[in-house]
Amino acid sequence: MTTDSQERPDQPDEIFLRTFYWLLQTVKIHQDNNKVLQESAREFINSVVQSCVDDPHITLEIFRGRFYLREKKLIYRIVSFDLVHGMLQFFESRGLQGLRLSITVGDAPIEQVLAFARILNHAGRQENPLAWIAQRLEGDAFSWVEIVHNQEELPEEELELRERAKRAYFYSLAAVKDVGKKIFSKRPVGIRKTKRLVQKLVDILSEDESLLLSMSTIRDFDDYTYTHSVNVAVLSLCLGKRIGLSRTAMERLGICGLFHDLGKTAISREILFKPERLTNQEFEEIERHPVKSVIDIVKLRTDGDLKAKIIPPIFEHHLKYDLSGYPRYHREKPQGLFGRILSIADVFDAMTSSRVYRPVPFSPDRALGMMTEGAGKDFDPILLKVFFNMLGVFPVGTLLELDTGEIGLAMETPEEAMQDRPMVLILVSDGKDGFRKGKPVNLAERDTHTGLFRRNIVKSRHPESYGIQPAEFLL
């Protein structure tokens, strides 16, 4: 939730970056003997020492336009946006991919630390800043710092997290299929696997929201119901986290997402894949699926308490905020919170997926735009706002045409300040009617001379129209 992040106190990683930034700024305007400057150097030293808890070193490096600290993506608050982007520009303008600082900086004289800061600053005026920095930092005096040259490879932890996320997604897909098939064939079915997988998704979400959102772009035309179920679970979880749901509530929400369309498994493929307009009877069968899903939940081998908690949201996911949806029945109570979350996630994923009756899906940004028209009628207006903030103007997976002639995939939800300028993964033609990964670019990046943005979005397109599976490129 936006406010949550605003109110959250400074995190240790953020403190480290802030003290570093402060040192680089104050050294520009003060002499070495200035008290303010010396204080900022001491704060910088302390923050390095305090950051070296489990490891005598701390590595700050840039990968795909983001800072990684100790091989983990740096999570920061909206209020720190300017700080983080200022530091990114500072590093990038010097060709500096990263720095590795040792705990021994604690033993270094203040003057050395100040000299280090001055070197970094002065490098901006050199022809080859990186080489200049490397040359200046050589020698014993700066044994506590070294330049990091990354190989455009993701840090190991990040790679491992991505692999975990991918496995969790596809195992979830398999688990939902398994449950659906067992229920259909009237075999007993528990939810142990489902629970474990949802727990994994919740854990991954706590580490990297963008990663999970990337997973939600996975599409399968032939087995739409299952990928849709997992996507709804993922999107619901991300929204649930944004509004501050507890861990166990998240678990329930994830299960609701995975099982919300279980009832569709009983609907024949002839109806699900019918390109023509459905007859009234066929449409009624489609509209019965929330009821069938609930009946399927009832058959699960799990405790009644959990069933009781997941049944109402699943029943309500097509009910709509103003209760004008289905199943139609006399009702006085409003749609529940989980039902309202599922509604939003369900519609967004459905609108952005290619279906037999609608081969051209809506691009994610346009789907969001259309959904806003339903705020207060189809959707809870507050939750929709949070959802919009979460996905950004151009949700992860949106295919964007740039004014440079390039096309790219929105790859990361930017913070609010730059919602309309996401990180984009440039796609390059592979010469065989397909694409390969290009470089990641930050659309918020400005030309240092003109101050203008380097790239602007011209149009948004839908990746499915080009047969692009965004997750394949983003993961």
Add this chain to the structure above:
Amino acid sequence: MTEISMEKGLSTAYNDPTDEAFQLARDLIAFFIIAMKNYALYPEDNEVSQQSVENVVTRLNEFIKKYGDFRFDVKRDRLLFRDQIIHQGTPHVGNIAFILFRDGIQWFEFQKGVELPEVAGFLRLLNQFRETVEESDGDLVTALWEAQFPHLCYEATDVFLDDETLVDFFLLRVTDEDHRGRAQEADQETSQAIAYPDTYTATWELTPEEINKLGQMVLEDENLDNIEENLDVIMVILREHVEEDDLEDVLKFVLAEFRDALSRVEFQVGRKLLEEVHEIRESCKTNRAWAIPMLDHFFKEASGYQVLNVLQEVWPVLEILGSHRLLLRQVLLLLSPEAVLAIGPMSLEVSSPRTQRDLMELIGSLAGRDIAPLERLLNHPNKNLVQRMVPVLKDLEGDRPSELLLMLARNSSEQIRKTALDTLMARDRQLLQEIFPLIDDDSDHIRRLILQHIGEDRNEFVEGLVLDYLEQRKFQRHDNQHLLACYRALGSCGSARSIPFLRRSLLNGGWILGFSKSAHRQGAAIALMALELDEAQNLLDKASRSLFPGVRIAYRKAMESSSKKMGAHIL
């Protein structure tokens, strides 16, 4: 509970474990296993259980103080501390290593600050998930995740997922190839130049009111009791959507919810649930007759011991929550009369007289709709149960309760006979004729009781029975005390009609043969006294002056007996 990486775990502790550390680790696991066994054997609040978990926590803290966080690796049949075995056993559910390993736990760590509730919670989960059930709703790992113990740490693998074939991107078709070209064209046509939403911030920024409302929504949801909401949904489904194939499953779920509602003392939920199912049953008569047998079966199940046994935990609560009594009564009255078969035996366990009384009234109400289940209880081999149920028959309408009481009045148990007689007399004194033969019952108590009922008030009909019994010498017992009691009862219920017989018995006595002549005389004198009539008094005066010593003695003994009785009464 936090999951940490292998790297962190390796870097934190045990760089140089001494032999002492190994010994301590081994002892610690031994204590842990003892605690685990005690937790399986005794309730958690039992002293043995509590002591054993305290032992574990004490040792854990000692270890952590000396050597840092206590982490061990898990193998199929053993636990390792720095590659040395600290516990080993056969790979089955009695072995802690196997339980952890089976659910995929690779290593486990107790961290600094670990507290007793965490260790106790872990022990509870270990026992709960000792056995695995196929297609269960969770395992040790899911439970640990949910418990989120702050100082217990582990890493778990996807043991049961490894067999799954993972799909990959290349297997997924994002769209129908036939439509791809058309899709591209359409996309070209429909894609629009981006008008940057400059008003973005103003439009999508949450206002302070919205932030506040959002927080409230989350809070309300976290505290929400979904039961009623859930039942609303289920009832809508039952009423309007359920098909024949699914009804049984849905009703099973409703049944479980009903049981849960009772166990949570949420009687209003239980009442609502049963009322709605009753309504649904009524509505089914017209258009879904196929549902009626299943709905009837539902009520039968809901009225059975398997469901209602949860009330055993509820009785003590009713003593505190008096207002719930009426609600519970309303719930149980919505059940089938067969509920008597479950509630009756449970009533024996109830210690509170008030609750017992409530239950008896309830059983009476249910039996009023159908007495058959109560009849089954009255034939139960448990005499205590039968005796408890007998008074219920008092207010039931129809002939059957009287027939049952008459039958019970001949029960082999004296207590049951006595209770049945009391109930019978309280129900209808005209039935005394039916039980009159019990005047010769082997039991003193029963005989006394019959006579007590006979003498309760003046009743011409009853007088006739006793008179006939004495005059025709129908008594089968040769027991003077019994005779005297019969005469006394005759005096209490009789009238002037008995005086001729009593005169003969007292003054003539010629018709009486044998040793009991004196008893008849004395009895007649007692009866005459009890009649409290002038004519009877005259006869007694006459007896007191009789030339026959036997008559005078009879008179005197009767007087003495009467005085004693009077004295006893006054005292």
